[in-house]
Structure formats: structure tokens, C-alpha cells
Amino acid sequence: MQHRRRHLLSIADLTDDELRYLVDRASRYAAGQESTAVLSGQVIGTYFRKTSTRTRTAFSAAALRLGAKVIAYGPADLQENTGETVEDTGQVLSRMLDGLVVRTSGPDREIAAYAAQDRMSVVNAMSEGEHPTQALADLTTIQRLRGEIDGVRVLYVGEGNNSAVALALALTRFSGTALHVVTPPGYGLPEATEHAARKYAEVSGSTFMSGHDLAAVPGGADFVYTTRWQTTGTSKPDPDWRAVFEPYRVDEALMSRYPEGRFMHDLPAHRGEEVTAAVLDGSASVAYDQAENKMHSASAVLEWCLTGGRR
Ligand code: CP
Numbered sequence: 001m002q003h004r005r006r007h008l009l010s011i012a013d014l015t016d017d018e019l020r021y022l023v024d025r026a027s028r029y030a031a032g033q034e035s036t037a038v039l040s041g042q043v044i045g046t047y048f049r050k051t052s053t054r055t056r057t058a059f060s061a062a063a064l065r066l067g068a069k070v071i072a073y074g075p076a077d078l079q080e081n082t083g084e085t086v087e088d089t090g091q092v093l094s095r096m097l098d099g100l101v102v103r104t105s106g107p108d109r110e111i112a113a114y115a116a117q118d119r120m121s122v123v124n125a126m127s128e129g130e131h132p133t134q135a136l137a138d139l140t141t142i143q144r145l146r147g148e149i150d151g152v153r154v155l156y157v158g159e160g161n162n163s164a165v166a167l168a169l170a171l172t173r174f175s176g177t178a179l180h181v182v183t184p185p186g187y188g189l190p191e192a193t194e195h196a197a198r199k200y201a202e203v204s205g206s207t208f209m210s211g212h213d214l215a216a217v218p219g220g221a222d223f224v225y226t227t228r229w230q231t232t233g234t235s236k237p238d239p240d241w242r243a244v245f246e247p248y249r250v251d252e253a254l255m256s257r258y259p260e261g262r263f264m265h266d267l268p269a270h271r272g273e274e275v276t277a278a279v280l281d282g283s284a285s286v287a288y289d290q291a292e293n294k295m296h297s298a299s300a301v302l303e304w305c306l307t308g309g310r311r
Contacts, residue, residue, distance in 0.1 A: 135166035
């Protein structure tokens with residue numbers, strides 16, 4: 001029986017159970033416990049309108065390993081470049097593909113436009129506002145290292161970008177967690193994300209705090225997390241933005257405050273900017289585990305979207 005196609009556009013679209021389920025499935029894929037033919041006979045398009053090393057490879061490798069065929073579109077390939085609408089593109093592709101993994105260069109409503117049909121699953125592989133599959137990889141990394149996500153303490157340092165948005169929408173759903181988001185002034189999380197994260201934290205019994213003063217962060221941290229200062233190479237309107245970001249570099253002095261803490265980074269990294277080489281390449285870094293877990297969480301996402309899951 002054909003099940004209804006699911007989309008994954010935002011972490012906020014998932015119930016708490018669905019979020020836990022996807023992380024559990026990703027962990028099982030990572031442990032090599034799952035079937036490799038679950039997507040046999042399916043065709044998945046990957047449409048990356050911006051550069052990507054990890055996410056594009058993670059979804060392509062996951063699809064191929066699970067038995068699907070993959071059609072890859074680059075930013076210059078489709079008739080959107082000659083004026084075809086995103087809505088028409090979504091409708092047409094949905095008549096031929098089972099799933100479409102999209103990284104856009106525009107506002108989040110574009111992703112929703114591809115998903116305005118119910119024949120083809122659409123996965124947000126990063127939009128301007130959110131990077132939901134990054135958060136799934138991050139949670140999978142935490143679960144694999146700790147055995148559980150409940151109770152974990154994460155200090156996020158840097159811009160309140162789309163990876164930070166997804167992390168805030170995800171981590172605050174788990175009980176007893178603590179997420180401190182410390183950003184340069186003017187580069188915090190969007191107000192809607194702050195509001196949603198506080199609401200989730202109230203329900204789950206977790207802690208969510210945001211601010212600009214690293215010295216004022218209370219308590220310990222199991223993970224210190226940062227991201228690139230220029231997400232996918234985007235520029236910032238303030239010509240002096242680098243001076244504003246300088247105090248937020250993750251270095252050995254910051255990590256020494258958290259002797260048991262591990263270091264997370266969604267990559268790509270710029271050593272000497274958001275993180276020192278000593279931290280990124282040091283023994284506390286789990287950045288490459290995160291990168292690998294993008295493929296395992298991509299397997300879980302594709303299985304859940306295209307087949308309805310394996311409960
Ligand atoms: N972290 C991440 O999304 O990496 P890519 O931009 O290489 O996909």
C-alpha cells in the first residue's frame with residue numbers, strides 16, 4: 001500500500017516522538033543494524049543550489065546504500081534559471097521522483113513551495129532559516145557518544161545561524177537538557193526561534209538561555225559547539241563584523257573551562273577564525289563523527305519520508 005509522502009522541512013514540524021524516532025533510527029543505521037534495500041526501486045533527486053560537501057554526499061550515499069537511484073541537479077541545471085517557478089518545478093518533479101533533497105539559496109517559503117504536492121517527499125537540506133538535517137546529525141552524535149540526549153549540556157558559541165536554529169528547536173525537546181547560546185551582539189537567534197525554544201524547554205523541563213557574554217555562562221558543558229562565521233560563504237552588511245566575532249572564537253582557554261567537554265562543529269571550518277586548529281584537531285573534537293552521522297541521519301530521514309518509517 002502506498003503511504004502518504006512525508007516532508008522534512010523544519011525540526012518544528014516533527015513531534016517529540018518523531019524526533020526521538022529519527023535519532024534512534026540514525027543510531028541504528030550507524031551501528032549497521034538496518035536493512036540496506038529499504039529504498040529499492042525509488043528515485044531521489046538532489047538539488048543543491050548552493051555548495052555542499054557533507055549534506056549532498058550524505059544524502060546521495062544514504063540513498064544509494066539503501067537501494068535508491070539518484071539524480072543530481074546543480075545550481076545551473078533546471079529551468080528555474082530561465083524563469084520557471086519553484087511551484088511548477090516541484091509539481092513536475094513530483095510526477096517523476098519519489099523524493100527531492102533541496103538546498104536553496106532563498107527564503108524558507110521556497111522549500112515549502114517544492115513541498116506543495118503530496119507525491120514526492122521534500123527534505124530541507126538547508127535553507128536560509130534552518131538546517132534541520134544538521135540538527136539530526138548533531139543529536140545522533142550526542143546519543144552515540146553519551147547513550148542518550150536527555151540531560152546533556154551544550155554551549156553554542158557563534159552566530160545564531162540556521163544550524164543554531166535547528167539545534168535550538170531540537171535540543172530543547174529533550175528532558176533535562178541545557179542549551180546556552182552565546183552570540184555576538186546583533187547576530188543572535190531569530191526571535192521566533194528563541195520563543196519556540198523557550199516554550200519547548202518549559203514543556204520538557206530543559207533549560208534554554210541566550211546572551212552575548214561567555215564569561216556569564218553558568219555551570220558545565222558536555223559539548224561546546226560552534227559553526228563557521230560565514231555560513232556557506234554569505235557576507236555580512238557590517239564591514240567590521242570580524243572584530244565583533246573575535247571574542248567568540250573557540251580556543252584552548254575556552255575549552256579548558258570544560259575539561260570533560262567535547263568539541264562540536266558542523267563543518268566546513270575555518271581554522272583560526274571560529275575555532276583554533278588545536279581545538280578542531282584536538283582529542284576532544286568530534287567534528288568528523290558529526291560529519292559521518294549526517295549520512296546515518298540521512299538514511300533515517302529518507303526511510304521515514306519515503307516509506308513511512310520502520311516502527
Ligand atoms: N554542515 C554542512 O551542512 O556541510 P555542507 O555545507 O558541506 O553540506
